[in-house]
Structures are given as C-alpha cells and as structure tokens.
Amino acid sequence: MTDRLPHEKGFHISWDQIHRDSRALAWRLDGHGPDDGAWRAVVAITRGGMAPAMIVARELDIRTVDTISIKSYNNQERTEARVLKAPDATIMGDGTGILVVDDLVDSGKTLELVRKLYPRAHFATVYAKPQGRPQVDTFITEVSQDTWIFFPWDMALQYVEPYRGKD
Ligand SMILES: O=P(O)(O)OC[C@H]1O[C@H](OP(=O)(O)OP(=O)(O)O)[C@H](O)[C@@H]1O
Ligand code: HPA
C-alpha cells in the first residue's frame, strides 16, 4: 500500500492531537470577529472540517453551526472542487462574521471556491501546506507540501512487528 503514496512523508495525527490543535485554533480566533469581536456562526467544510468546527464552536460558545459540502479529492487524487450542498443563505449573507473551518488547506482550491461565494468570511484551518497559505486567514501548524496528513478518522490502531523481528 505505502508504495502507492504520491507523497514522501506522512504526518499521522491522533484524536488527542487534533483536539489540542483545534482548541488552539479556537483560542487564537477568540475575540477576532468583526465589530464586537464575536463570530455569528461556524460553518464546517465537510467532511474533514466537521470535527475541528465542532471543537471551535464548543470553545467559543457558538451555537449556530452549518455546513458546506465540497468534494475535491478521490482518495489522494485531486479533482475539480464542487459544491454539493450550500449552507443557509440567511445565516451566510456575504460571509461577514462567519467562521469557515476546515481540517487543512493543501492546494487552496477548496477554500478558493468557498471564498468566491463568501468573500467576507474568515477562513480557518488546523493545518496548512505552503501552496494553500494565501487562501487561509488563520491556521495552527504548517507542514511541507510533500507531506500527506493522515487524520484519525482515516486510521486504525494496528499491530506492528518488533524492531528485532524473527529474522
Ligand atoms: O486545499 P485543497 O487542495 O483543496 O485540499 C484540502 C481539502 O481536501 C480535503 O477534503 P476532501 O475533498 O478530500 O473531502 P473530505 O473532507 O470529505 O475528506 C480536506 O479535508 C480539505 O477540505
Ligand atoms: O494531506 C492531506 N491529508 C488528507 N486529506 C487531504 N486532502 C488534501 N490534502 C490532504
């Protein structure tokens, strides 16, 4: 399987790690909304943005949460990004005071598409690769472009052979 990976490096994130990093993202965003510093709503980019968005909404006590469904990848292969489901138009407006959350920005194509729809929203991701950085307003950890990030929802605990194996 690993010989099929298009990237040299893998960055494996545990549930604990994404919880900590998403909390750090929330704390960084706290009080930085427009006007009084408050955010009107959190919008998760599905599916990867849903867990971080839930944690951000919980930390910042934001009860209005919606989703925008975008599909950009088939496994590790990038395809044309398209909107499968839009969020509530009355919540969104032009995006002012809306916190759009995703797990990561890679090429930036997903955020570019959402930005076109809601130019005044604030775009936050937990992880960022250099190519996508211009599309994200706030993020926590940067990884190199040739790193593939593995999220806990895509992994399972597995037995591994001891370093000193049978032969
Ligand atoms: O910056 P980009 O190159 O556009 O890539 C980043 C996007 O790709 C992944 O989503 P994906 O489309 O794989 O869907 P998923 O969240 O449902 O897994 C990831 O969760 C981001 O949303
Ligand atoms: O590095 C990545 N990991 C998981 N999903 C992704 N979608 C785009 N890039 C990535």
Ligand SMILES: [Mg+2]
């Ligand atoms: Mg996604």
